[in-house]
Amino acid sequence: MKKFFSVIFIIIFMAVAVYEYNFFTGGKIEQKLESLTPAGIAVTHLQTQQKPICRNTKTIGSGLYDALTDDEKKVYDIVYDTLINYKPSVFIYQNVKSDRVFELVSLVISQHPEIFWSRGNCTYSNAGKLIFNYPYSRREAQEKKELIEKKAKEIIEKTDVSGDEYERSLAIFDYIVKNTSYNKNAAEKMDEYFEASTIEGVFLNGEAVCSGYSKAYQYLLSLAGIDSITITGNASTPNGKNSHAWTAQKIDGEIYFTDTTWGDSYELSVDAEFASHVYFLMNSDEIEKTHKCDKIFSSIKSDSQTNNYFIRQDFYFDKFSLPVIRDRIKNSIERGEAGIELKFTNSVEYQAAQKSLFDDQNIYYILKTIDIFSKQIDTRNIIYNVDDTHNIITIFYCRK
DSSP, rough: OOOHHHHHHHHHHHHHHHHHHHHHHOOOEEEEEETTTOHHHHOOOOOOOOOSSSSSOOOOOHHHHHHHHHHHHHHHHHHHHHHHHHHHHHHHSOOOOHHHHHHHHHHHHTTTTTTOOOSSOOEEEEEEEEEOOOOOOOHHHHHHHHHHHHHHHHHHHHHHOOHHHHHHHHHHHHHHHHHHHEEEHHHHOOOGGGGGGGGHIIIIEEHHHHHHHHHHHHHHHTTTTTOOEEEEEEEEEEEEEEEEEEEEEEEETTEEOOOOOHTTTTTTOOOOOOOOTOOOEEEBBHHHEEEOOGGGGGTTOOOOOOOOHHHHHTTTEESOOHHHHHHHHHHHHHHHHHHHEEESSSHHHHHHHIIIISOOHHHHHHHHSSSSOOOOOOOTOOOEEEEEETEEEEEEOBOO
16 A cells, blocks of 8 residues: 555656646747737837726727637736836636637737837747746836937827828928938847837838838827727738738728838839838728738728728829829929829720820820929920839839
8 A cells, every 4th residue: 555655756746847847848839920010010008007907998009909808808907017127938727729819919919019129039939928028128218218219209299190090191201201221231130130020120221121110100199099900911912922011000990901001112213202002091992902911910801991091182083184183283283292103993994094095195285384384394205104004104203
């Protein structure tokens, strides 16, 4: 009998020893959250808060939070508390699978661009230990935080955010596009250019990748009182599908999608001062032609066009009319703009516009009759771009 109890004791002792080893070392099985690189994610609330989400206000982020299970909500809150307080690790005891834990980390980061010291990179052990990797010390992060807040305040003060939500969004969008360069080196070597995927890249360096653009846009929107969240997924380009990040935001209570990175499409090829608005305030039908979000954001949908850029600016046409197009171009030149974007509701009118303006060379007639006295536009050089996916013609003004 004594021998029996001795065996039982040894078995219990070994089980406890294995458990303790796993508990304190994190075990041997680890998974890295690599899906967030280089796409990254973003925010809703800018200042450090005790609560990660304002439960009394229906925001895009709170809608996603409300759809979580009770255990998932607890994990979300634990992750937020860990990141906002710069804790290196935390144990997750809730009944949530590892893949879902990573998704919840992504969700936290997507709502909080102010947590720029993490883009969500972490490891998760079989013992439930979640470990975050930070590129700076807590002191360095605090110093950068103060510089970022100062810069963001300066931007808001010198950017016209006195209009309605559409006008505020447009002013912020244009500022980021015109004052940020896409960092190609960072896109290829994210570990060497960590800051490019955060608001630090935009506000302190003027260079970023897609997640940095989106987070900075979201951060400034929040300062301007506009609800938004950064979305991750992939986007179709001429080189195939790539990881990407963009923004879902609310205007007048309706959700729209904005891609600030693609607003900077012409930075190198044409004009750094030209902001493309093709991907400014799109609905789901439009954005999904080229963008596909990660599963955790798939419930965010939009069917509104009321505040789409082309509709608000009166650059949206059911039918091509040369006199009408001339009038729009004239007004655009007189406002000192670098170019104009014209969208057509159908491919027939879009093709008719291309034929008249470029094949029949009526664009020369338009520019010469508009610029007949001031001679500001070089009418010998006509630069334009056509977007067959969205039926959009972009014309750039070559100023002398």
